[in-house]
Amino acid sequence: MGKTLAEKVWDQHVVRRGDGAEPDLLYIDLHLVHEVTSPQAFDGLRLAGRPVRRPDLTIATEDHNVPTVGIDLPIADPVSRTQVETLRRNCAEFGVRLHPMGDAEQGIVHVVGPQLGLTQPGMTVVCGDSHTSTHGAFGALAFGIGTSEVEHVLATQTLPLRPFKTMAITVEGDLPAGVTAKDLILAVIARIGTGGGQGYVLEYRGSAIEALSMEARMTVCNMSIEAGARAGMIAPDDTTFDYLKGRPHAPEGADWDAAVANWRELRTDEDAVFDAEVVINAAELAPFVTWGTNPGQGLPLSASVPDPEAIADETERVAAEKALAYMGLAAGTPLREVSVDTVFLGSCTNGRIEDLRAAADVLQGRHVASGVRMLVVPGSMRVRAQAEAEGLHKVFIDAGAEWRQAGCSMCLGMNPDQLAPGERSASTSNRNFEGRQGKGGRTHLVSPLVAAATAVRGTLSSPADLD
Numbered sequence: 296m297g298k299t300l301a302e303k304v305w306d307q308h309v310v311r312r313g314d315g316a317e318p319d320l321l322y323i324d325l326h327l328v329h330e331v332t333s334p335q336a337f338d339g340l341r342l343a344g345r346p347v348r349r350p351d352l353t354i355a356t357e358d359h360n361v362p363t364v365g366i367d368l369p370i371a372d373p374v375s376r377t378q379v380e381t382l383r384r385n386c387a388e389f390g391v392r393l394h395p396m397g398d399a400e401q402g403i404v405h406v407v408g409p410q411l412g413l414t415q416p417g418m419t420v421v422c423g424d425s426h427t428s429t430h431g432a433f434g435a436l437a438f439g440i441g442t443s444e445v446e447h448v449l450a451t452q453t454l455p456l457r458p459f460k461t462m463a464i465t466v467e468g469d470l471p472a473g474v475t476a477k478d479l480i481l482a483v484i485a486r487i488g489t490g491g492g493q494g495y496v497l498e499y500r501g502s503a504i505e506a507l508s509m510e511a512r513m514t515v516c517n518m519s520i521e522a523g524a525r526a527g528m529i530a531p532d533d534t535t536f537d538y539l540k541g542r543p544h545a546p547e548g549a550d551w552d553a554a555v556a557n558w559r560e561l562r563t564d565e566d567a568v569f570d571a572e573v574v575i576n577a578a579e580l581a582p583f584v585t586w587g588t589n590p591g592q593g594l595p596l597s598a599s600v601p602d603p604e605a606i607a608d609e610t611e612r613v614a615a616e617k618a619l620a621y622m623g624l625a626a627g628t629p630l631r632e633v634s635v636d637t638v639f640l641g642s643c644t645n646g647r648i649e650d651l652r653a654a655a656d657v658l659q660g661r662h663v664a665s666g667v668r669m670l671v672v673p674g675s676m677r678v679r680a681q682a683e684a685e686g687l688h689k690v691f692i693d694a695g696a697e698w699r700q701a702g703c704s705m706c707l708g709m710n711p712d713q714l715a716p717g718e719r720s721a722s723t724s725n726r727n728f729e730g731r732q733g734k735g736g737r738t739h740l741v742s743p744l745v746a747a748a749t750a751v752r753g754t755l756s757s758p759a760d761l762d
């Protein structure tokens with residue numbers, strides 16, 4: 296029987312087979328590190344007197360706790376400052392490459408790896424961060440790990456793991472105009488639920504996936520974790536290779552040719568069998584927004600806030616009632632009439648250059664509605680520099696949006712970028728949990744196109760509503 300892409304990558308990395316009784320021991324090709332989940336791992340190494348086994352396969356960046364204004368000043372918040380200073384000390388002591396605040400390569404860990412060409416097809420990639428699934432867009436097996444696993448990888452460059460199940464998410468057809476990768480993945484999560492992917496590696500495939508750009512593929516894989524999956528993957532193809540070629544860490548010359556030849560083998564075999572399969576018709580998708588407090592509580596923008604009474608499943612009904620109470624929404628309200636205070640464009644889901652271009656395109660010659668604040672936070676300093684080279688920052692500033700430095704920012708509000716209690720945002724990030732963007736803050740997950748149109752109209756909108 297043939298193998299799936301995930302199984303191929305897995306098999307190529309087994310250092311020792313556990314044969315069921317014990318987990319397999321897997322070799323890790325790339326370990327990404329940030330300030331939130333690494334301090335105890337470095338402490339553990341220090342206590343045991345161990346070095347970092349492969350500093351050359353380990354790279355750190357400051358992202359979660361960094362402010363997005365005044366980055367030349369000391370960080371005001373003592374907890375954030377300690378986190379960042381601890382990462383700096385640990386990286387210096389253990390010889391790990393770090394991109395600190397202000398550095399040209401600093402940014403969100405999942406934006407930095409791909410843009411440097413560190414993330415490559417067929418690799419195993421880990422990070423103490425759930426959205427490591429992003430890197431699966433390159434055909435890498437990439438997943439988040441806990442802090443004790445971070446320590447294990449730092450010490451040994453391996454990880455004990457039990458095999459995952461595999462699920463194909465096959466999306467055929469063409470996405471309608473104005474429908475993006477973000478809408479696609481929100482629709483997938485609404486369909487399979489936030490627990491639907493549990494225990495699985497998802498492989499996104501089909502003509503709609505093949506047609507996506509590399510950055511759009513990252514948006515899709517990024518949110519695999521929001522369906523509960525361990526990882527999401529897409530088979531590498533010419534889109535992948537074109538994106539990688541010439542990046543700082545991509546192979547060169549004959550090594551490049553050899554690498555591409557190997558990467559072309561990284562496809563699910565015709566006769567491979569997935570443990571589960573979901574089929575989606577791209578032509579039926581529409582701009583999607585969430586109305587609730589988990590990423591599966593989403594609907595097309597043209598719909599209305601659902602009525603919990605009409606939900607048959609008791610658990611879902613109770614969850615919907617609770618979500619609507621928190622979100623301050625009444626059943627039956629058209630989603631297009633929901634007004635927001637804040638628009639956040641950024642995060643490892645939608646903080647890349649194509650996302651900024653898409654939003655700027657909508658904002659060009661328009662203005663953010665009065666009473667609405669819009670934060671534009673590039674996913675990395677490199678994205679920021681590129682946007683400035685293209686003049687996108689001018690479009691944002693002229694439209695009345697705030698042009699910020701790179702980081703996670705309002706995606707989770709571990710820095711000063713937060714919603715006040717009761718405030719409502721349209722956000723291009725990936726989680727709408729209670730309090731995620733600030734205590735009492737209410738989050739609607741949207742695409743960059745919807746974010747920009749919403750900023751202009753002040754209510755949840757798509758660019759088509761602006762004509």
Ligand SMILES: CC(C)[C@H](C(=O)O)[C@@H](O)C(=O)O
Pocket residue numbers: 331332359423424425426439707
């Ligand atoms: C802080 C970190 C551990 C966390 C994650 O694992 O995802 C964060 O990035 C998030 O998005 O909630």
Ligand code: SF4
Pocket residue numbers: 358359403404405424426642643644702703706707724725
């Ligand atoms: S941008 Fe958001 S989801 Fe991504 S790593 Fe940062 S906090 Fe997590």
